[in-house]
Amino acid sequence: MARLEIIKIGHPTLAKKSVRIEKIDDEIRRLARDMVETMHAAPGIGLSAPQVNVSRRLITVDLSVGENKDEIIVLVNPDILSREGKVVREEGCLSVPEIYEKVARPQKVVVKGQDLEGRDRVLEAQDMLARVFCHEIDHLDGKLFVDILSPLKRKLIRQKFKKKDEADES
Numbered sequence: 001m002a003r004l005e006i007i008k009i010g011h012p013t014l015a016k017k018s019v020r021i022e023k024i025d026d027e028i029r030r031l032a033r034d035m036v037e038t039m040h041a042a043p044g045i046g047l048s049a050p051q052v053n054v055s056r057r058l059i060t061v062d063l064s065v066g067e068n069k070d071e072i073i074v075l076v077n078p079d080i081l082s083r084e085g086k087v088v089r090e091e092g093c094l095s096v097p098e099i100y101e102k103v104a105r106p107q108k109v110v111v112k113g114q115d116l117e118g119r120d121r122v123l124e125a126q127d128m129l130a131r132v133f134c135h136e137i138d139h140l141d142g143k144l145f146v147d148i149l150s151p152l153k154r155k156l157i158r159q160k161f162k163k164k165d166e167a168d169e170s
């Protein structure tokens with residue numbers, strides 16, 4: 001297993017729509033294992049392949065942050081089938097470090113995808129789990145949580161990271 005680098009806001013891969021996975025092979029299974037290790041080490045409760053600079057539709061989720069193996073969810077080509085309700089709550093993103101903002105998300109979602117053996121999975125998720133699924137699936141569509149904030153907040157956050165990148169380069 002390997003820990004992968006998590007890319008940050010401003011990197012072009014985070015703004016791209018990721019490509020569907022047509023064949024679940026050993027390369028995809030290894031990527032999933034490495035993403036789980038990377039998510040736990042961060043630490044985080046979710047991770048998407050584009051955050052490790054791989055433009056493929058793969059996500060990992062673990063609300064237990066490594067405490068309970070049974071809670072690890074890996075989904076290939078996840079899609080949201082339905083959304084219900086609305087909850088506003090603070091959320092963060094490993095690609096936008098140290099920024100936490102209130103975001104409205106559905107209270108309940110039904111998500112479909114495949115597991116690493118290619119079996120179809122349909123999952124019902126509520127509250128935090130529903131939030132993390134929405135956040136990770138947004139990543140697959142090239143969308144960060146800052147993109148659903150007000151235009152002013154979005155601009156200020158993007159400017160802050162642009163300045164940081166410029167300072168790191170000099």
Ligand code: K1U
Nearest residue numbers: 043044045046047091092093094095132135
């Ligand atoms: O995709 C990511 O950037 C990971 C992100 C997932 C997420 C968090 C909160 C709401 C929606 C989606 C994170 O995991 S940020 C870190 C975090 O929230 C956390 C870390 C350790 C323990 C508990 C939470």
Ligand code: ZN
Nearest residue numbers: 092093094095
């Ligand atoms: Zn994120």
